[in-house]
Amino acid sequence: MDTALKIAKKKCDCFSCELRDVAFANLSQEDIDRICDSKEEKKYSRGEIINEEGEPVHDFKYLKNGLVKLFRKSVRGEEQIIAIARPLEFVSNTNVFTEGQYRYSLSALEDSVACCIRINLMRELIEKNGKFALNLISVLSRTSENIITLGLEIRSRNLAGRIAYVLLYFSREIYHSGIFDLPVSRKEIADFISMSSANVIRTFSELRRDGIIKSYGRTIEIIDMNKLEVISKRG
Amino acid sequence: MDTALKIAKKKCDCFSCELRDVAFANLSQEDIDRICDSKEEKKYSRGEIINEEGEPVHDFKYLKNGLVKLFRKSVRGEEQIIAIARPLEFVSNTNVFTEGQYRYSLSALEDSVACCIRINLMRELIEKNGKFALNLISVLSRTSENIITLGLEIRSRNLAGRIAYVLLYFSREIYHSGIFDLPVSRKEIADFISMSSANVIRTFSELRRDGIIKSYGRTIEIIDMNKLEVISKRG
DNA sequence: CGCGGCTTTGATGTTCATCAAGTAAAGTGG
DNA sequence: CCACTTTACTTGATGAACATCAAAGCCGCG
Numbered sequence A, B: 001m002d003t004a005l006k007i008a009k010k011k012c013d014c015f016s017c018e019l020r021d022v023a024f025a026n027l028s029q030e031d032i033d034r035i036c037d038s039k040e041e042k043k044y045s046r047g048e049i050i051n052e053e054g055e056p057v058h059d060f061k062y063l064k065n066g067l068v069k070l071f072r073k074s075v076r077g078e079e080q081i082i083a084i085a086r087p088l089e090f091v092s093n094t095n096v097f098t099e100g101q102y103r104y105s106l107s108a109l110e111d112s113v114a115c116c117i118r119i120n121l122m123r124e125l126i127e128k129n130g131k132f133a134l135n136l137i138s139v140l141s142r143t144s145e146n147i148i149t150l151g152l153e154i155r156s157r158n159l160a161g162r163i164a165y166v167l168l169y170f171s172r173e174i175y176h177s178g179i180f181d182l183p184v185s186r187k188e189i190a191d192f193i194s195m196s197s198a199n200v201i202r203t204f205s206e207l208r209r210d211g212i213i214k215s216y217g218r219t220i221e222i223i224d225m226n227k228l229e230v231i232s233k234r235g
Numbered sequence C: 001c002g003c004g005g006c007t008t009t010g011a012t013g014t015t016c017a018t019c020a021a022g023t024a025a026a027g028t029g030g
Numbered sequence D: 001c002c003a004c005t006t007t008a009c010t011t012g013a014t015g016a017a018c019a020t021c022a023a024a025g026c027c028g029c030g
Helices: A019-023 A029-038 A121-130 A130-155 A159-174 A188-191 A198-209 A225-234 B019-022 B029-038 B119-128 B130-156 B159-175 B188-194 B197-209 B227-235
Strands: A006-008 A040-044 A049-051 A060-063 A070-072 A079-085 A105-108 A110-118 A179-181 A213-216 A219-222 B006-008 B040-044 B049-051 B059-065 B069-071 B079-085 B103-109 B112-118 B179-181 B213-216 B219-222
Touching: A006 A070, A029 A110, A029 A121, A029 B069, A049 B049, A060 A121, A079 A130, A079 A188, A110 A121, A110 B079, A121 A130, A121 B130, A121 B227, A130 A159, A130 B079, A130 B119, A130 B130, A159 A179, A159 A188, A159 A198, A159 A219, A159 A225, A188 A198, A198 A213, B019 B059, B029 B112, B029 B119, B029 B179, B059 B119, B069 B159, B079 B130, B079 B188, B112 B119, B130 B159, B159 B188, B159 B197, B159 B227, B188 B197, B197 B213
Parallel strands: none
Antiparallel strands: A006 A040, A040 A110, A049 A105, A060 A110, A070 A079, A070 A105, A179 A219, A213 A219, B006 B040, B040 B112, B049 B103, B059 B112, B069 B079, B069 B103, B179 B219, B213 B219
16 A cells, blocks of 8 residues: 655645634744644655554544554554544644653544644644644543543443443444444444444344344444433443 | 541651652652642551442542452442552552543452542642653553453453462462451452352362461462462463 | 355354352551 | 341352354445
């Protein structure tokens, strides 16, 4: 695959960027301009790796468009998916300010656009502007806390409960609809919930048989939201 | 149990406090004095609750002495242990700057002392002092990342692997010794690794039978560190 | 059109939770 | 200090949940 990045550096639109309210509030016009000048908007195609575990950190990334997965290799060498996130929700591994290299890998599940700001500029802005720093702490810790909670929710459920939980998660958090196309393969769901892909598929089949969902390939339609919730809570 | 807090407000020793290097570097003498004046050092006895899930956040806590556990109630109402931490490692839930209330509960596994600083003072210092903010971001995110990784490590192992992993964790991270007293009951280990307490006990018995550990009650001695590592990695 | 990867289902065996029953340890009130 | 109660620990037996293996169909892609 061609890993060359397609860099689009448009005439600056940071001033009206929707991300401003989220992570870049409280900046002066001058600072916004500096970000504008140095930022890069990078495009990634479906399947492309954005950052790799162990790679040195050069920039702070914020997802503008698309969908990404955060993952790593487990002790046994299997891929372990940590989180799946949509724009305005994902920021770089929270360790970008702490450690020199990425702890996890990141790749694009759909064609995606990330806004990349040099890490040193971010540091500089944090040091200079306390309100910005305080806001950033909020954003970073909300992201971390969500990942922690997600892991706990998965761990506390059995197979069926985990499947129900992720279906509800996709439906509510990602697609805001009862019918959607899964952005991931069955195998990836398995890597996400730490179960075998055969049993993930089996559970889908059972949910289909019981009339709780319909599914054709990656398209999922939730028929009985209540039952799915019961399974998620019981499991 | 008497939940009244014993508050010890000594003559100020913040200037020479060991925590300064960790989370409170880069503060002016004036700011250190302000922290000194307003901070409270609270003592908690073994078993005492420090913060409860849902409680409003009033202060930022940093563990000075002792050992604490972070936990919550799972969907099914069971206690789920998120992390066990020793001094210089634990800071308040990272969400203290984001949300108004605690997401998780915190209690003392051993008699402990926490340094408590009003959350508003922390905010003020962050806003005022960028270097302080940057350093705090490092500390907070390192804590979060460690908790995330811990969860992933547990999730990727089977029963025996999880047990081996936590024994190595206690031995290396907490006690720095091959022989130590577990700070938690078998049941709590079960809540930590999301397994049943009966099987936790059974696995301990097997490790004992195979000559990999010795155990008398809560005292654990690791006899064969290498085998324990193999089990941890294979599982 | 043929190859390889993803999906599906069944069969089999392993791992783990649950239940039960008993022992040790630790707190509690007289 | 002892009898009593409760809580933690331990072990075995059983069945449920889940992984693994295998075989076949499907789909996309070169």
